Amino acid sequence: xxxxxxxxxxxxxxxxxxxxxxxxxxxxxxxxxxxxxxxxxxxxxxxxxxxxxxxxxxxxxxxxxxxxxxxxxxxxxxxxxxxxxxxxxxxxxxxxxxxxxxxxxxxxxxxxxxxxxxxxxxxxxxxxxxxxxxxxxxxxxxxxxxxxxxxxxxxxxxxxxxxxxxxxxxxxxxxxxxxxxxxxxxxxxxxxxxxxxxxxxxxxxxxxxx
Amino acid sequence: xxxxxxxxxxxxxxxxxxxxxxxxxxxxxxxxxxxxxxxxxxxxxxxxxxxxxxxxxxxxxxxxxxxxxxxxxxxxxxxxxxxxxxxxxxxxxxxxxxxxxxxxxxxxxxxxxxxxxxxxxxxxxxxxxxxxxxxxxxxxxxxxxxxxxxxxxxxxxxxxxxxxxxxxxxxxxxxxxxxxxxxxxxxxxxxxxxxxxxxxxxx
Numbered sequence: 001x002x003x004x005x006x007x008x009x010x011x012x013x014x015x016x017x018x019x020x021x022x023x024x025x026x027x028x029x030x031x032x033x034x035x036x037x038x039x040x041x042x043x044x045x046x047x048x049x050x051x052x053x054x055x056x057x058x059x060x061x062x063x064x065x066x067x068x069x070x071x072x073x074x075x076x077x078x079x080x081x082x083x084x085x086x087x088x089x090x091x092x093x094x095x096x097x098x099x100x101x102x103x104x105x106x107x108x109x110x111x112x113x114x115x116x117x118x119x120x121x122x123x124x125x126x127x128x129x130x131x132x133x134x135x136x137x138x139x140x141x142x143x144x145x146x147x148x149x150x151x152x153x154x155x156x157x158x159x160x161x162x163x164x165x166x167x168x169x170x171x172x173x174x175x176x177x178x179x180x181x182x183x184x185x186x187x188x189x190x191x192x193x194x195x196x197x198x199x200x201x202x203x204x205x206x207x208x209x210x
Numbered sequence: 211x212x213x214x215x216x217x218x219x220x221x222x223x224x225x226x227x228x229x230x231x232x233x234x235x236x237x238x239x240x241x242x243x244x245x246x247x248x249x250x251x252x253x254x255x256x257x258x259x260x261x262x263x264x265x266x267x268x269x270x271x272x273x274x275x276x277x278x279x280x281x282x283x284x285x286x287x288x289x290x291x292x293x294x295x296x297x298x299x300x301x302x303x304x305x306x307x308x309x310x311x312x313x314x315x316x317x318x319x320x321x322x323x324x325x326x327x328x329x330x331x332x333x334x335x336x337x338x339x340x341x342x343x344x345x346x347x348x349x350x351x352x353x354x355x356x357x358x359x360x361x362x363x364x365x366x367x368x369x370x371x372x373x374x375x376x377x378x379x380x381x382x383x384x385x386x387x388x389x390x391x392x393x394x395x396x397x398x399x400x401x402x403x404x405x406x407x408x409x410x411x412x413x
Contacts, residue, residue, distance in 0.1 A: 047402060056387070064395060071403050072393035089391075093372070093403065093410045164410075 005116075005161060007045045008090030009038060011103035012053025012078040023055045024104035024194060026062060029204055034104060034194070035059065037207070039066045041112050047071070047095055051086040053078025084170035084177045091167040097121070099161045100174050106203055107159070108190035109210055115159060115187065122161050123184050125154035126191040130199060134175055136186070144186045147175045157191045160184075211411055212347045213404065214340070214366070215290070216358035217301035217308065219379035221315060223281045226303065227261070233276050234268050254362045258302060258337060262324065266331030270306045278310035283378065283397050289404055291316045296408075298347075300340040302362055304331065340366035353411050357400070361385050372407065376400060 011025035025035040035050070042048060048067070052059045053075040060072055075086045083102060091098040097120070107115070107124075115124060123144045125136040135152025139145050147156055156175055162184075170177050178184065192203045219225050231240035243264070247257040265273070290297045299312055299319040306326050312319040320343045323335040340358075344366045347354050356363065356370035359382040367373035368389040375382040375390040378397060387393070394400045 047406075052393075060393065069396040069399040071399050074387075074390060074393065076388065093406050095406065 004046055004095055005097040005099050006047040006049055006091070006094035006164075007042055007099045007101055007159075008049045008051060008073075008087055008094065009035070009042075009101045009103055010051045010075075010083045010086035010090065011035060011059050012051050012056075012075040012086045013083070013103070014054045014079070015104075023053075023059060025059050026055065027104075027194065027200070029106070029200075029207055033062055034106065035062055036066055037106055038101070038103075039063065039070075041107065041109055042101075043067075044116065049073050049090045049094060051075050051090045053086070081171045083174045084172045087174050087177060088167050088169045091162075091164050094164055096164055097161055098164050098167060099159050101159045102157075102174075102193055104194040105158055106192055106194075106207065107157075111189035111191065115161075115189065118161070118187060120161070121163065121181075121184050122187050123178065124157065124159050124187045124189045124191065126157045126189055128152075128155040129192060129202060130155060130195060132195060134173075138186050139183065142186045142188065143183045145183045147179060154186075154188070157189070157193050211296055211355070211408070212352045213290075213293070213297045213355045213357065213407075214300050214343055214347070214370070215297065216340070216360060216363050217299050217303065217311075217315075217319075219359050220357055220376055221282055221286060221290070221299065222311075223283050223379060225379060226277050226280055226308075226311075229280060230265060230268075230273055230276060233272075234265075236264065239264055255337060258322070259334065262304065262331060262334055265307075266324070269329045270326050270331065271329055273307045274310050277308055278314060280311060282315065283400075285397050285401050287315060289401050293408070294318075298343065300338065300343045300366065302338050302340075304334075306331065341369050344369045355404075355407055357404075358386065359383065364389060374400070374403065 015024040026033050048070045051073045073090045075089050087100045133155040135148045136154045136156045137146040137152045192206050194200050215221050231237045246252045294317040297317040304324045305321040322338045325332040344354050354370045355372045356366050357374045359376050361383040364386050373390045374392040375386050377395045
């Protein structure tokens, strides 16, 4: 077993909240799809697993323009499940450590280097920007001690890294999958996910600062 | 644990049928049949029987020798040889045509069978249903991984514990995609996944 970490990018969802009519991986940020941005930023990672569902063939074809040696993982039940199910499916035959990465998440390139160099388990979080965020509660050392829908110190964005055997099936969200294993070391990053049209506009500005 | 591999376009990097067609100058006959099959106008079983009627008149030993020289995905073939007690080939091709090729791959194989007389196919005796190979090993308690790319792999992929659709030689048949767990287009990625399966399932 390789000691390298697998990165699981979840691109199975229908992107309903954003309302741009396609799965979020295919949304263009400054003329480039989100998945193309992610593949460029993660080009040093050997084991990339892309979980597909809605518009699977379109996502596959988009990815193959940039990289052939990825492993596509099907979440056939994408309509009834959330990112937790995709993370489980992506992780189940992966390396010892698995990094979950939402298909709508863009992380600053310098912070990606930091994340990929980080040994062991961690949870990454960012300053609060979204209106409908899940919040992260931290202790004095920055470790993550809880998640909350109401309030918290930072916004939960991911990525997060867990040992593979801890990733159990859930139809729900990744943060619910992580909760039983807290506290976990936290890492502050600059990152945006794209849940709403306002998020989308913010991200197009964010990538211009790189 | 058993890894069951389709042969044509999965372990071989060339499709064998066009190779035979070109060698014996029967491209047009084969192309028409292939086209009709791909469009779904002729079911797989009928297409296979018609194919054997065309190819069965050709010398068996010459086809066997021709297919022996077909290119393999060498890293995948190395995985199969290294773990040959865990790997099997399941191919609809006739035993008399792929005998030497299967010997070269170097693991147990399941094929269709035909009676051969005077170096020609006399009669088809059995057409392999790959799902029966999957069931056979599952009944023995094995965890079965199936790797394939074609319409005739569909039932086997539906039954297998883990299914991998490969698109290394051509894009996999759309009919198998609803039943696959993984979709892989690159030999390095496939070998990585097979090794990870080996490691995770055996833990």
